[in-house]
Amino acid sequence: MKINIYYGGRGLIDDPTLYVINKMQKVFEELNVNVERINIFEQKNKIATLPQTLKDADGIVLATTVEWYGIGGYMQQFLDACWLYGDKSKISGLYMQPLVMSTTYGEKEGMLTLSNAWEILGGIPLSGIYGYVDDLISFEMNEDYSNLIEKKAENTYRAIAQRLTELPTSNQAVKKSVLRTKGIELTPQESEQLSKYASNDTYVKKQKEDIQELTSIFKDMMNKQEVSDGTEYIHELMEAYTPETDFRAVYKFVISDKKKPLIVDIGEDGLECYYGNLEDVDVVAKTTPEVFENIIQGRITFQRAFMAGDMTAKGNFKLLRMLDVVFPFGE
Numbered sequence: 001m002k003i004n005i006y007y008g009g010r011g012l013i014d015d016p017t018l019y020v021i022n023k024m025q026k027v028f029e030e031l032n033v034n035v036e037r038i039n040i041f042e043q044k045n046k047i048a049t050l051p052q053t054l055k056d057a058d059g060i061v062l063a064t065t066v067e068w069y070g071i072g073g074y075m076q077q078f079l080d081a082c083w084l085y086g087d088k089s090k091i092s093g094l095y096m097q098p099l100v101m102s103t104t105y106g107e108k109e110g111m112l113t114l115s116n117a118w119e120i121l122g123g124i125p126l127s128g129i130y131g132y133v134d135d136l137i138s139f140e141m142n143e144d145y146s147n148l149i150e151k152k153a154e155n156t157y158r159a160i161a162q163r164l165t166e167l168p169t170s171n172q173a174v175k176k177s178v179l180r181t182k183g184i185e186l187t188p189q190e191s192e193q194l195s196k197y198a199s200n201d202t203y204v205k206k207q208k209e210d211i212q213e214l215t216s217i218f219k220d221m222m223n224k225q226e227v228s229d230g231t232e233y234i235h236e237l238m239e240a241y242t243p244e245t246d247f248r249a250v251y252k253f254v255i256s257d258k259k260k261p262l263i264v265d266i267g268e269d270g271l272e273c274y275y276g277n278l279e280d281v282d283v284v285a286k287t288t289p290e291v292f293e294n295i296i297q298g299r300i301t302f303q304r305a306f307m308a309g310d311m312t313a314k315g316n317f318k319l320l321r322m323l324d325v326v327f328p329f330g331e
Contacts, residue, residue, distance in 0.1 A: 001161060002034040004057040006050075008064035008075025011041050016101040016133035017065045019140055020149055024061065024099075027153035040074040047077045051086035059095035059126075059160035062114050066102035071110045079117050091123045097156045098128035107132055124166055126159050127152070233262060234273040236296040240327045241271045247326065249319045252281040256288050266326065283315035298330035 005025060009015050021037070028035045036053070043050060054060065064075040082091065098114035100107045107130040115125040129152050133139045140146075158164075253262040258275070265272040285302075291310045294300045302323040305311040313320050 001032075001058050001157075002036065002056060003028055003059045003061065003156075003160070004053060005035065005037045005061040005063060006075075006078060007037065007039045007041075008062070008072050008078065009041070010065075010067075010072075010074075011039060014136050015065050016103070016131075016136055016139055017063050017099065019136070020099060020101060020129060021061075021063050023146065023149045024153040024156075027150050028157065031154075031157050033157060040078055044074065044077075047074070048081050048085060050078055051082045054082075054086065054094060055090055057094065059097070059156065061097045061099055061156070062118070063099035064110065064114075066100060066104060066106045066110045068104055069106060071100065071113050075114075079121075082121055086121065088122055091121050094123045095126055095156075095160045096123050097126045097152075098130075100128070100130045102130075102132045103134075105132075119169055126156055233292060233296060236329075237264060237273050237327060238271060240296070240329050242326055242328055243270070244322070244326055247322065249283070249316075249322065250278070250281040251319075251323070252278060252284045253292070254284065254286040255292055256286075258289075281315070282319050283313055283317075285311055285313040285320070287311035296329055301330060302327070 005021055007017065007021060009017050011018075025035050025037065036057075038050065038053060040047060040050070062075065064071045066072075070076075096114075096118045098111045098118075100110035100114065102110070111128040111130040115128060118125045129149065131145075247266060248268070249266050251264040251266075253264065255262060260275040260277060263272075263274055263276055263278050263281070285306075287305065287310060291300075291305050295302060295305060300308075300310075302311070303321060306313055306320065
């Protein structure tokens with residue numbers, strides 16, 4: 001018999017889940033069980049491939065710690081990977097014991113989350129272990145707690161060895177009738193190959209670059225006519241312009257997806273706006289079409305966009321603050 005223990009905590013020395021895992025592992029090994037322990041935080045860049053380790057297991061333990069809320073990101077990512085890349089035919093006959101210890105609140109909810117998730121995946125959840133630990137030393141020294149953990153481990157061994165049958169649950173019915181994975185049906189071999197690709201940082205990076213390149217090409221095709229006209233935003237700027245006495249400034253807005261920057265020249269003769277190249281300016285601002293659209297629609301101000309990091313700027317920052325005075329779009 002082989003049992004895999006998947007630990008979804010952060011590996012902190014005072015994590016009570018580690019103590020419980022060690023006690024259970026010792027019991028399993030005394031019962032001649034082959035135990036493989038997988039610390040998910042050590043495999044965080046390869047979580048997509050971890051469902052492959054389920055293949056030769058007769059049962060598993062999903063162990064995690066509630067430190068502030070929920071089962072934690074590592075365990076959630078592992079369950080996501082099981083749903084996306086796991087061999088459902090293997091999971092359907094796989095026993096799982098949830099183990100959730102808490103240093104705050106929510107250990108029972110965490111255990112139910114693991115049980116429900118495993119049922120929806122098609123597996124068989126067993127009676128779990130959950131508890132709240134305020135003082136780790138006192139917890140470890142308590143003989144009754146130690147005996148209880150050992151009994152739970154023995155019961156898990158018996159359930160897996162005897163292949164106990166569980167009554168059907170509504171989660172299994174929901175999975176069959178509602179939670180149907182959309183898209184292409186993959187074989188176990190294809191799922192395994194896909195999980196390897198998903199965990200390959202170089203492959204994923206190349207795919208993202210290709211997608212960004214294609215997106216840029218399509219955006220350029222869609223905006224080609226708009227950019228060539230050289231009139232976008234100019235009408236709105238001219239209409240909103242409110243002159244200030246003795247105020248002079250030249251702004252250059254570098255808007256992504258635009259071939260040329262937008263020049264806003266406030267001089268003695270009034271306002272002049274055009275798309276072109278001009279080096280001698282007071283302020284250079286960089287942003288996206290979405291942010292600039294929000295500004296001219298009055299949803300946000302120039303200053304708010306700058307403070308939020310949605311727009312970067314260099315030059316005379318006093319003149320940057322004046323943009324909301326001479327262009328009061330929100331009023």
